[in-house]
Amino acid sequence: MIAEGRVALDGVVLDTPATILQSLTGVTVDGEPIAAPAAARLFLYHKPPGLLVTERDPAGRQTIYDQLPDDLPRLVPVGRLDLNTEGLLLMTTDGELKRQLELPATGVERAYRARAYGPITQEQLEELIHGVEIEGIRYGSINANLERRTGANVWIEMILTEGKNREVRRVLEYLGLKVSRLIRTRYGPFLLGDLAVGEIGEVKQHDVVSFRKDPTRKGGGEAPKLVEKPRREQRGPQQIPSAPKAPTPKPQPARRITKTSANRADKAAFAEPTRQAQPGRDPVVLTKATKVKRFYDAKPKAGTEPVAPRAIAPGQRPKVFSPELGRNVRAKPGRTATPTETAERKPAKATPRTAGKARAAPSKPARVKIHKSRTRK
Secondary structure, X not given: OOOOOOEEEOOEEOOOOOOOOOOOOXXXXXXXXOOOOOOOOEEEEEXXXXXXXXXXXXXXXXXXXXXXXXXXXXXXXXOOOOOOOEEEEEEEOOHXXXXXXXXHHHOOOEEEEEEEEOOOOHHHHHHHHHOXXXXXXXXXXXXXXXXXXXXXXXXXXXXXXXXXXXXXXXXXXXXXXXXXXXXEEEEOOEEOOOOOOOOEEEOOHHHHHHHHXXXXXXXXXXXXXXXXXXXXXXXXXXXXXXXXXXXXXXXXXXXOOOHHHHHHHHHHHHOOOOOOOOOOOOOOOOOHHHHXXXXXXXXXXXXXXXXXXXXOOOOOOOEEXXXXXXXXXXXXXXXXXXXXXXXXXXXXXXOOOOOOOOOOOOOOOOOOOOOOOOOOO
């Protein structure tokens, strides 16, 4: 941009980048003044175990950026925590602040709590104050204290200023311990406190300014302001209403079992279940009670007027009995059929349902055509 002549200082175009500035006052790019740099922001994140401190993983494993809210600015982590290490992770928007927090020369302390398995004494831990060399790597002074014992496990607090890769685990393994849990509780003056797992909070601006003036101070400051996660609904514990108690059944007297009742129970157990008739599939079987009911329903009741004969409209030709031919014939158009002449169609007898293939219907006798002029005796 300077080579293209786009940068100017107090109206004079700069021709070399070797220009020392005390401030950005009077500096313009394309005629527009440069805005003041944004203040550095610092966030505290309670990293859960099982997440990688990286932007992306070629193996497809979850990272811390998969769990952070979407409305946060671009953040870079301060240092790293192993996959199985949990606790406080600092994240910032300013690269200079990140470098100041990470440099061992700054002397920023990191505090850890480790749960390990194996025998250890306080005297062995105090020897770490002089440093230790493991496989050619020199680790600086470590302030270690034995907190308590829980069976074969011990809780150890360790404070160090270097923060090399896997430093706490390698030192404890060098002492013959097997680390089962590792939590970072403090980074400089910033404490994990009561920040829940997976939550992120922002440090107040005056605390960030105070730290940059005195990076070696321990603790202090106000609690971080929590950042809400809009994409994940946080609900409190739901109270499940207790189910109503069922009434206690009254004791029933013992039933006396006789030989007859036992036989009936046996017959009922081995009896075939009754199946309801399905309309359209099973034939209609008229029982004796049904026939009697239909007969009395069709019989006219006393005191009612007889039904008048229905007039046959043109085009409708009901069947009537012809005494001349001795069979039912179609009535002529316009003729009124009397109830006695109207042919009554008898319902066909229903055959019982049998298993297997249906039997072939018997052949019908051939019909004989009789001329109308002849009479049948």
